[in-house]
Amino acid sequence: MARFTQRRTQFMDTIGSGLAIVPSAVETIRNDDVDHVFRQSSDFFFLTGFEEPDAVALFDPTHDQPYVLFVRPRDPEMEAWNGKRAGVEGATDRFGADEAFPIADLEKVLRDRFRDRDALWYATGSSVDSRVLGALRQARGMKLRAGVTVPSSIIDPATVLHELRLIKSSEEIDALREACRISADGHCEAMRFAAPGRSEHDVQSAMEYVFRASGATREGYPSIVASGDNACILHYVENDQPLEDGDLLLIDAAAEVGYLSSDITRTFPVNGRFSDAQRAVYDVVLAAQEAVIEACEPGLPFTDMHEIAVRTLTEGMIALDLLPGPVEDAIAYGWYREFYFHGTGHWLGMDVHDAGAYRIDGVGRPLQPGMAFTVEPGIYVARDKTTLELSKAPFDADAERDLAYLKGASEAKRILDERRSEADTVTHGVPEQFLGIGIRIEDDLLVTSSGCENLTRGVPVDPDEIETLWSEIPTVPVMSDAGVDS
Numbered sequence: 001m002a003r004f005t006q007r008r009t010q011f012m013d014t015i016g017s018g019l020a021i022v023p024s025a026v027e028t029i030r031n032d033d034v035d036h037v038f039r040q041s042s043d044f045f046f047l048t049g050f051e052e053p054d055a056v057a058l059f060d061p062t063h064d065q066p067y068v069l070f071v072r073p074r075d076p077e078m079e080a081w082n083g084k085r086a087g088v089e090g091a092t093d094r095f096g097a098d099e100a101f102p103i104a105d106l107e108k109v110l111r112d113r114f115r116d117r118d119a120l121w122y123a124t125g126s127s128v129d130s131r132v133l134g135a136l137r138q139a140r141g142m143k144l145r146a147g148v149t150v151p152s153s154i155i156d157p158a159t160v161l162h163e164l165r166l167i168k169s170s171e172e173i174d175a176l177r178e179a180c181r182i183s184a185d186g187h188c189e190a191m192r193f194a195a196p197g198r199s200e201h202d203v204q205s206a207m208e209y210v211f212r213a214s215g216a217t218r219e220g221y222p223s224i225v226a227s228g229d230n231a232c233i234l235h236y237v238e239n240d241q242p243l244e245d246g247d248l249l250l251i252d253a254a255a256e257v258g259y260l261s262s263d264i265t266r267t268f269p270v271n272g273r274f275s276d277a278q279r280a281v282y283d284v285v286l287a288a289q290e291a292v293i294e295a296c297e298p299g300l301p302f303t304d305m306h307e308i309a310v311r312t313l314t315e316g317m318i319a320l321d322l323l324p325g326p327v328e329d330a331i332a333y334g335w336y337r338e339f340y341f342h343g344t345g346h347w348l349g350m351d352v353h354d355a356g357a358y359r360i361d362g363v364g365r366p367l368q369p370g371m372a373f374t375v376e377p378g379i380y381v382a383r384d385k386t387t388l389e390l391s392k393a394p395f396d397a398d399a400e401r402d403l404a405y406l407k408g409a410s411e412a413k414r415i416l417d418e419r420r421s422e423a424d425t426v427t428h429g430v431p432e433q434f435l436g437i438g439i440r441i442e443d444d445l446l447v448t449s450s451g452c453e454n455l456t457r458g459v460p461v462d463p464d465e466i467e468t469l470w471s472e473i474p475t476v477p478v479m480s481d482a483g484v485d486s
């Protein structure tokens with residue numbers, strides 16, 4: 001438990017004479033007596049190592065009992081139904097709390113602890129808002145009568161906590177490495193397993209079997225197993241379609257180990273052979289990914305990665321006649337967004353889209369050793385995108401985000417559409433052979449002192465290597481294969 005103690009010390013060192021409250025995740029009902037699978041909140045687990053719901057952690061560094069846990073009390077009858085509880089005794093004996101209380105005592109203890117504290121570090125919007133803020137209101141009432149000080153400001157602990165989570169410790173890196181290794185193995189199995197006549201669901205089963213059988217706790221996020229046109233839907237999770245000969249299969253899936261998640265995407269042909277058109281688009285995406293990975297080293301601003309990806313992808317799209325040139329126009333007017341409309345990566349860690357700021361004072365944050373992130377360019381040519389109407393209105397991603405923030409997404413879209421329709425336009429036909437192709441390639445990188453380490457190349461990206469792997473016999477048994485020609 002040493003790592004949790006160390007994190008609490010680091011966290012408490014920064015909150016000074018304030019106090020911090022961090023709640024656990026809550027259970028959500030699936031139906032009747034059945035809950036959705038519970039997974040502890042990453043912030044809470046990071047500081048406590050405690051995996052039960054209905055808990056709250058209090059950090060009060062100037063008190064002589066600085067670390068307090070509020071937990072579900074022991075209850076043999078409930079435990080016989082729903083599993084063991086650490087209880088108040090376990091919270092102190094096994095989880096290192098200086099003091100522990102039943103969760104029902106939260107308000108009473110908080111009122112006491114709020115005395116003489118200047119700030120409350122608490123992320124409002126949680127399930128215990130009414131209890132925490134109710135206790136604070138009562139403490140303020142006491143303040144008027146008794147003349148004590150209670151917190152007069154509420155500060156989001158993310159500013160401290162998420163910075164701690166952003167730089168990974170050696171233990172976290174070990175877990176992340178293992179998650180990446182297992183995830184790569186699962187993707188390799190998916191490449192062996194996929195064949196015309198099997199389904200997205202069959203491939204998902206084989207891949208997730210490898211994840212879990214290799215020691216993963218769970219998937220880091222719902223697996224996306226998207227064949228053919230489905231690959232153009234970014235968060236497709238139905239995963240229920242048969243695999244068609246000639247289609248590509250895009251899989252975005254990964255394992256979680258020790259509360260650290262990997263995040264891998266591969267795209268490969270269902271029948272083991274890229275068509276010329278598929279290979280041409282694939283090569284552009286791979287070139288963009290490699291250009292970004294090549295540039296990754298300490299000091300590179302996070303936002304530069306997207307610019308590198310956009311430039312390489314745009315050059316490739318123009319070379320394939322997906323877009324008209326010149327490159328400078330296709331970038332300045334944002335034409336590339338017809339086929340590439342998401343970011344190039346995100347922090348990776350306890351949450352797949354992990355905590356931590358991407359910009360500081362509006363400027364892209366420089367990479368530092370111990371940060372982990374994804375690099376995931378893609379090209380998605382929707383089946384019905386046969387003709388493009390490309391506007392020559394200047395495109396500014398930051399200005400568009402600001403506008404969406406101020407006006408709301410739908411009003412911002414209306415304003416931008418109007419602006420685009422008023423500018424000159426270019427009409428461009430999309431070559432038919434590319435329609436319906438969606439490709440993304442995603443790897444996980446760890447910043448080292450001298451560069452970046454790719455943690456997920458245990459699964460190939462090279463098209464020839466993918467074709468070879470596809471031809472191998474699956475290691476997971478094929479349970480039903482009625483539709484497959486062998």
Ligand SMILES: [Mn+2]
Nearest residue numbers: 263374376442
């Ligand atoms: Mn990702």
